[in-house]
Amino acid sequence: MGLKAPIWRILWSKMKKEKKNTHFSYDPCEYAQNFDEGLMVNDYDDLSRSFSARFAVPSTVVFDKESHCHHLHHPKPYLTIIIFFTQPTSNLTPSPLQRLVLSNNRFTGGIPKEIGSLASLSVLNLNSNNFSGVIPVEIGRCSSLTTLDLGNNRFNGSIPVEINGLSQLQCLVLSNNDLSGRIPSSNGSKYFREVGIPDSSFVQHHGLYDLSHNRLTGSVPDELGNCLVVVDLLLNDNMLSGELPKSLAKLANLTTLDLSNNVLSGGLPAEYGRSMKLQGLYLENNNLTGSIPPELGQLHSLVKLNCLSIIYVW
Template identity: 45%
Template sequence: MGQIPKEICNAVALAGVGLDNNLLSGSIEDTFVKCGNLTQLVLVRNQIGGMIPEYLSELPLMILDIDSNNFTGAIPKSLWNSTNLMEFSAAHNLKEGTLITCGDWYIPSKLSKYFHQVNIPDFSFDQHHGIYDLSYNRLLGPIPVKLGSCLVVVDLLLGNNMLSGEIHVSLSRLMNLTTLDLSENFLSGGVPPQFGCSVKL
């Protein structure tokens, strides 16, 4: 209960933060801005709100999990250019009418390195990697074609949004994909036959 102490920003050597399943509120506007060694930030199932701050893209984050909070606004474009991020989850941010809008959720035309690392280090902090979870928000528009270039994606979870258009064949190129959830959207057309070659799906 309460807010994350602002003094935590002075912990410049901090490498991992796990504050999931509390009743934390407030925002993280500048909470971790000085934590230049932070690689894992897990804030799942709290009541933290406000915008997702731009400075997170400047941290060496490998895991960013802000599931089940009250974050609002667009996901910063700069976050897509993170060179270290391997797990990003921002699902279930719709409490009390809040939402993550996603006119800016696409990967920019200058292809980022997000999720493009082939060698995945073995974290003791989190054993599951390649998670891309933006389910239960209000994502609009088509599924970005360039998601098919994200080599290490294991779970692609985009269910319960307002996505439209067809399922692009590029997603069938995700050779490490084991779970694909596109349920409860406004997608049209068929499932590309190339998915039949997705041996891990």
């Protein structure tokens, strides 16, 4: 009985089958982005845990038995991605893959449910492709995830509540899709609570919570006020309703709050005057009413306040 193929190979096989048979023009400098920041060719300890295929055409994968490397060949010989994988020693050993970066390609189809078997995965970046379908609930089993970026695709359906249980998640980007339903909330939410940064190579995305440009409805959950790691909260261009939650004032690290282009109502909470790090507050194109709280005058870091279309009461 043959050994079961590693999870990463199953995932790659499925994505490759969905790949359109197209060709791109490449720039050598742009191609360097396929290699994660700080990742050097002689750093074998890190290479076995990284898979980066940005700006790549996955036409052929060749396995070298001696080096345990997978060479992904591009039609142009000077542009070749070398992808290193260390195969599990047995079927009981989890995949060592920690970073899966396939952004800026033309992948199609859905995310295979087998993604939930990648227990060591800390970064999943599928941004700017043509992926579609629903986000699989199995993604909630990727307990090591710190960065989940599925932005700029064609995902539909609701956001799985299982994402709330990812205790190490510190970057969530689901923007520019066709997602609907409510923003998931639960009393047991664990994401955006860890202060540390487990994966320093993606530190620039730390604290980003971006669900903008979808079709989300319902209210902004009060529980978001417990996501202490959030730095940029972007919920603009949806169909969110209800009042602005006062709990967002508890986000001590918040620098950008964008709730523009929704159907939010009620007034602007005076509590927002406690957000001392807030630099940008965007509330235009809602149904907000009332006066501007004088407490906002305490926001000495605020450089952008956009409240157009609010019905003011002086």
